[in-house]
Amino acid sequence: MGFTKLIENLFRRFLPSPFTIAVLLTIVTMVLALVFTGEGSVDSNFTSILSHWEKGIWNSGLLVFAYQMMLILVLGHVLVLSKPMERLLLGITKWANNTANAAVLVVVSTMLVSFFNWGLGLIFGAILARKVGEHAQVNNIPLNYPLIGACGYAGLMIWHGGISGSAPLKVAEEGHIPDLLNGITESSVIDQLPSSISTSLTILSGWNLGLFGVVLIAIGLLAYFLGKKSVPTAISLKPYAFNSVSRKDSLGAERLDYSKWMALFFGILLFVAFLVQYLAPLQQLNITPNMLNFFMLGLAIVLHGSFKSFLEAVQEAISDTSGILIQFPLYFGIMGIMAGSGMITSISDFFVSISNTTTLPIFTFFSAGLVNIFVPSGGGQWAIQGPLVLESALQLGVPLPKAIMALAYGDQITNMLQPFWALPLLGITKLKAKEILPYTLIFMVVGSLIFITGLLVL
Template identity: 30%
Template sequence: MTTARQKLSLSEKVATGYSRYFPDSLIFALVLTVIAMILALIYTDSGVGEVMDAWFVGIPMLFTFAFQLAFTYAAALVLVDTPRIQQLIRRLAQLVRTPQAAYIYTGIFGALTSFVGWYIGPVVTAIFARAVAKELKGVDYRLISAIAYSSFVISLTGISGTIPLFVASEGPLTQTLGGLIGLQDTTFSVMNLASAAMIVLATTVTFYFIARNKKHVVSFADLAVGAADERTDRVDDEESTDLADGDSFASRVNRSRLPILIIGLLGLGYLVFYFVQNGLSGLDLNTVAFIALVMGLLVQRNAVTYSASFARNLVSTGSIMLQFPIYGGIASIFAVTGLAGVLTEGLVSISNEYTYLTITFLITGVLNLFVPSAGSQFVATAPFFIPAGESFGIDNTLTVMAITYGDIWTNLIQPFWALLYFPILAAGTRLRVRDFLGYCLPILAVVGIIWIIALNFIPLHL
């Protein structure tokens, strides 16, 4: 055992240690809940009853979001859960010739798609990473999963970024911000685009050396559960056989492709009309869910196989349905009891004009472990961060970007957003979130350094 451990590279030792000591993502959420409750009791005037009330009110806060994501991922898995689509994915994956190329392409592809839409990147990147790992020998499935997930780190600085969109729209904090802050000053600023490019380059190089020094490869096949990957064809065949046993009107309708094809074509027609009218600005999580539903209807054999596939794949989204409401409860404790404001105000008070942006970035990163919802965290902390920044003569836009970067930064070690990738990456395998999150630790350091440099030395505009 000792000999095998000595043969591991440094990154493998870190990842192995992380996997060994980091608890299940549900335990992580429960521990954070208890810590948030204790902190609220210590640092605010809230009593036990008020803290519990805040927790109770917060649990349903993310019900809608959890259902949106669960539906989207189940529908996306239905889309790839057909022989025809699997064959197409295999052909695309076969264009990747080496494990190093697989890692590089996954990282770049994931970054580009996540920058376009945080709700798009996880679906398509997880599907791509899974397909490549299944087809190409020598690909470490834990590492390519980590690369797929880490590519998400620039997502909320992109076109669909929650905070940039929030400050560009009229809202309760518009006066605090001194007016609207357009995307040209946040998402499309020189600082943001330059730092995003630097992050993609730096993470690609970092993962290149991690992969090159790897001593122990755990492939997709090593983690696959039995013949789970062949279950699609078998189940579809069994369902078709069962349907063919009867020749009643109901049986003929059930095995007919016409009903789902008609609805699928209607949906496709509407999508064309919708995007002609709205362009890319019409892309959001609801749109992505509708696209996945429509595409699945167009490629599945009939309504019965679609329903069976959806039900089978919905099981993979259980972690989202369970854990998102728990984080809603944590976010509510921080917001309702005023804990977020108390901690933010105290830490900001020790900063000055030279350290303010860095401290804001670091504080937000810590708070993100407890409140991984960007919108919730911004609403709770911006009323303290913005005035503090103004008192030091710092542009409000820079403060907004410091909060944005900090909020995304610690997602690299926070399993909440890893659950966006997990349903697809883990389906039919023994993969756990903690198996790949440890590989993101070096990226955490690299990205943190880049964003601190960007906030302090790269101008918003030339």
């Protein structure tokens, strides 16, 4: 446990808040661009860098991207606060009669849900872990609660390779790849790139689904083994209460806010529009952020059963997006500097010089894992690192879907080390980071071995 304590102390001592990290990365990027790029006087170069920065911050395409990613988080959180999800969570909890069984139930359920939506999986895993702890406490079941909390966080190690993954979802949008590389590489090179890459080649490809299956089984077995070997811990929890909506104070037109028929009608309307708009790409297994969010919006309204319940869940969920909301423009500004100054091309050339078609995905995996420690947002990381990955893969002839998923795998796996996204789980479960880190680090090592092997073999 000494190693995990060291990791926790290092994060506390040397890593400030994610927003401060984004500011520091902005300053460092400006200095590097000033020193290593540009021609002419320092004043003119600095002015150009500031111009690139401003244009990146307010890049309209990337701002749309930021809103899409925030909706994925918010709508996923809203879904898990619905009554049907509450019943599902309580149903799973009843089967948790010892630490080993509980660990498998929590980790497998959480990873399956997270593969569909990472925001849903994050809160689902947290509440499920909390309810398992409460169940053990009420029924006097010996339980290692920190291990269960770690299992509830394990969905964040597979999310980017899932249906809500930022990078594979964005490249599935028509025109995203040329737009991302516009102004970074020559137009003749951009013309050789596909306008989009279908999720049938990334998220829903046989090799990615196979890797997910291997990780699911391996981490499930690992959780069971750890549960068998773990020592029970003391649990002191108050019952976690889901929000309930009362109609007794509604008057006149306010009754529409509580009407289940109104919510059902509007939800069905959304589903009809969804089928009209997205049935063709869905049949081709090509999923985009707008498609996913449209479906989840309709599903959330139907499952909540009233606009009032839905809006109260939105109010609770939206607080988790505040940090992301303000960080995204800063990461877009960093990308603007790197693109406008030519840094992306220089860094890509370096990776190409030390890589080949076999090693580039591995380098991408490790670099993405490192970047995730400082940029704990998959969307923000794709904005910064995506052009580097695409440029390098293009030069070396590495299949673009493989390069994109290598970034996704590296980004997601170090979530087991970076505690930023664990904050909602820690708040719900009342655990501390140092309590779950010993187990999440083991998950990270095993998951990394599987993903690296997959990138080398598949």
